[in-house]
Amino acid sequence: MASPVYLGVVGVGGVGNAFLEQLGRLPNAPQIVLLARSSQSLLAPTPAYSPCIPATSWSKAVATPSLIKPNALLPEEIATYLGSVPGRAILVDNTSDLALAQAYPIFLKQGVSVVTANKKGFSSELSLWNDIFASATKGNAYVHHQCTVGGTLPVLSTLRDLIATGDEITQIEGVLSGTLSLLFDEFMPASGTSNVPWSSLVAHARGAGETEPDPRDDLNGLDFARKLTILARVVGLEIARPDSYPVESLIPTELASLPSSPEGITQFMSQLPAYDARMDMIKDAARQEGKVVRYIGSIDVPTKTIKVGLQHVEKNSPIANLKGSQIVSIRTKRYRGGGGGEITAMGLMADLLKVIQRLG
The missing domain is CATH 3.40.50.720 (NAD(P)-binding Rossmann-like Domain)
Incomplete structure (x- = not known):
């Protein structure tokens, strides 16, 4: 029993x-x-x-x-x-x-x-x-x-299955913040245009409960970096901390020292509009390349290179067309395209290992 x-x-x-x-x-x-x-x-x-x-x-x-x-x-x-x-x-x-x-x-x-x-x-x-x-x-x-990591996406279990069955992870890339995904889709949609100031989008998202109570907890990129750190550790990289690699903050340097108190939040929100022009310059730079700007994290496993920040991406890419959701792309030695016996065998092996673990 x-x-x-x-x-x-x-x-x-x-x-x-x-x-x-x-x-x-x-x-x-x-x-x-x-x-x-x-x-x-x-x-x-x-x-x-x-x-x-x-x-x-x-x-x-x-x-x-x-x-x-x-x-x-x-x-x-x-x-x-x-x-x-x-x-x-x-x-x-x-x-x-x-x-x-x-x-x-x-x-x-x-x-x-x-x-x-x-x-x-x-x-x-x-x-x-x-x-x-x-x-x-x-x-x-x-x-x-x-x-x-990834909300309800089976990202970690998928990675562990790939590793347990002998595959080799080479690269992970994605958007791991639903809040930043939403903000950038509204700031620079892949189709159409938007002239709404960045600060207004942040204020609206905060009012709708789509950011943390202090939106700086989303804008500083550290929550995103925590998720990327977990992914890196799962694939075997010994990452000391989320701040041990480049993480681009979207908080203006001039506002970074404001206190993490209700008064500090109020000051931040009231002063953020003064820096909208900087975000407009970032948007214009992407537009000149015929692309859109998105906040992305990536792990290059062979070189142990990790970074989090703004990138210009093609308008027809899956990342460009996210609307408040998250996405993770995993490249491996085994998954070079297509299916075949090796891929099906990996699925069988992953299920077998789970059954063995539970029987043990």
């Missing part, structure tokens, strides 16, 4: 609440024994772990006063609690909290698997990346972080 599976869910914002609602609709869903946000935690009582926490929404979960713990739990406390359940435990991290990500090895060593969209654990220090996967092996636990 299979061991029961228990979940600890951390983060109940937009993603977290959507996750809880989807989990609540699953038949035979795993039981939630821990639900936490930055200021409050809910714990199912031990040893029976009953009643468990309703998998619907935070508002319904907190309607059970007996489960509420008034203070936030430290990551180490959460790991100890999940490590004690009478079955297999999984941490679902819906946050962008670096401290929680840094604690992943503690969870994994205790046999608690990790499912997360938190990029920070996989793109900060290389030593943490190595510790996470070594700890998973030691604790016989799993790490799945598919959503850290």
Whole structure:
């Protein structure tokens, strides 16, 4: 008989609440024994772990006063609690909290698997990346972080399948920011024209919730670079940090030192229009080549060259025609064009390896 599976869910914002609602609709869903946000935690009582926490929404979960713990739990406390359940435990991290990500090895060593969209654990220090996967092996636990790159695109699983079956990745290129994809499609569409100032597009996107609360977190390119760092590490490049290679910021140098506070955001948005002419010059340079400008990241694996920034691309290219979505192009030694037996055999081998892993 299979061991029961228990979940600890951390983060109940937009993603977290959507996750809880989807989990609540699953038949035979795993039981939630821990639900936490930055200021409050809910714990199912031990040893029976009953009643468990309703998998619907935070508002319904907190309607059970007996489960509420008034203070936030430290990551180490959460790991100890999940490590004690009478079955297999999984941490679902819906946050962008670096401290929680840094604690992943503690969870994994205790046999608690990790499912997360938190990029920070996989793109900060290389030593943490190595510790996470070594700890998973030691604790016989799993790490799945598919959503850290490409949203729902199966980018990481595809890369791992290619590598596991003996292919050689040579180049990765793409747009890994839906926000910047949207902004540049509106700023310089592949078909038609636009005269809307860059600052107005940023302000509109922010008002519509399409940027981070502080749009500089999108415009500085570092979130994009975190994703590219993860891709580079998956293919075997030992990248120290996202700021260890060229990342072009779209924040005017004169505004880069504004504080990361509500007042600083207000100052940035009010002063950004003064620099619209610079973005217009970038647009004009691309137009003179008959191209459009887009924000792109690339990894050249043989030369270990990584860069993130503005590029001029052909108007009929897939990248030029993105409208707020993401795209990743992967070139390999095996995929030089066409299909054939070698490609089909790779798919078979990838599936075989997955079955072997689960049987093991």
